[in-house]
Amino acid sequence: MMSLAQPLPWLLAAATAALNLPLGRLRANATRRSHRWFGLLAAPVFLLLALRHAFALAWIEALPLATGMLAGQFFGRRMAQPGEPSPLRWRTAAYAALVAGLLLFIGAPAQAKSPNQWDRLDANEPAPAFSLTDQSGRRTALTDFRGRVVIVTFLFTNCTDVCPVLPQMLARVDQLLSDAEKAKLAYVGISIDPRRDTPQRLREFIKSHGLDASRWTLLTGSVKELTKAANDYGVVVRPDPRLDFVHNTVFVLIDGKGRLRTEFHGLATPTDEIAKAARALMAPPAKKR
Numbered sequence: 001m002m003s004l005a006q007p008l009p010w011l012l013a014a015a016t017a018a019l020n021l022p023l024g025r026l027r028a029n030a031t032r033r034s035h036r037w038f039g040l041l042a043a044p045v046f047l048l049l050a051l052r053h054a055f056a057l058a059w060i061e062a063l064p065l066a067t068g069m070l071a072g073q074f075f076g077r078r079m080a081q082p083g084e085p086s087p088l089r090w091r092t093a094a095y096a097a098l099v100a101g102l103l104l105f106i107g108a109p110a111q112a113k114s115p116n117q118w119d120r121l122d123a124n125e126p127a128p129a130f131s132l133t134d135q136s137g138r139r140t141a142l143t144d145f146r147g148r149v150v151i152v153t154f155l156f157t158n159c160t161d162v163c164p165v166l167p168q169m170l171a172r173v174d175q176l177l178s179d180a181e182k183a184k185l186a187y188v189g190i191s192i193d194p195r196r197d198t199p200q201r202l203r204e205f206i207k208s209h210g211l212d213a214s215r216w217t218l219l220t221g222s223v224k225e226l227t228k229a230a231n232d233y234g235v236v237v238r239p240d241p242r243l244d245f246v247h248n249t250v251f252v253l254i255d256g257k258g259r260l261r262t263e264f265h266g267l268a269t270p271t272d273e274i275a276k277a278a279r280a281l282m283a284p285p286a287k288k289r
């Protein structure tokens with residue numbers, strides 16, 4: 001999900017304004033409230049909604065597009081020359097916008113990254129603190145994991161898209177580690193769905209996915225608590241009518257002293273890279289000469 005501080009919504013707004021200039025010119029000369037007038041208004045509105053869908057923009061992020069549409073219509077009307085538009089001209093313009101919008105709706109929403117891309121970010125800073133409720137109903141804080149490397153990810157139990165893949169990926173990480181290394185590693189999954197993810201639902205998720213409850217901690221909490229945790233770790237969550245929620249995939253590695261050391265972004269992150277990074281954090285610090 002993008003923000004208004006990023007250039008894409010404004011670039012799309014400029015494109016929307018440019019596309020609306022000829023549509024505005026034609027609508028200015030169409031008889032008010034005629035089928036031509038409505039057609040030349042409906043086409044750009046549909047195109048705006050299609051652009052919002054195609055680039056997965058939140059409603060607030062689509063406001064520049066609406067501004068661009070209105071600006072293009074306004075200046076297009078100001079540039080109009082007298083004369084009723086011919087049927088060929090207004091139908092060509094309206095149908096072109098409608099077909100373009102239809103193609104944008106048919107396609108899958110664009111993502112910030114290709115599904116085959118992933119990123120690694122290294123750091124050495126205090127990990128954002130949290131204190132949430134685990135699958136047993138106990139309050140659990142980040143400080144409870146001192147002495148172990150922690151891999152934190154975000155999910156929700158009703159998810160049928162990405163979330164079931166995350167435990168599978170981390171299970172493959174386990175396969176690359178020795179028993180001694182596994183004993184030094186804990187997995188934490190923080191829910192983004194506070195209304196449905198009760199401790200009982202978290203226990204059912206652990207059981208249904210065959211997770212080791214001694215090494216897996218799933219956490220839930222209030223809307224305020226989980227929103228803060230997601231924001232602190234840079235996880236963006238937005239509603240989606242088909243998937244309930246859409247959120248970015250992240251694996252955050254925290255060392256035994258509670259410091260954030262590595263972040264992996266993307267579902268295509270190689271599990272051997274996660275295992276290698278976790279193993280490096282388990283190694284004793286090199287002695288200074």
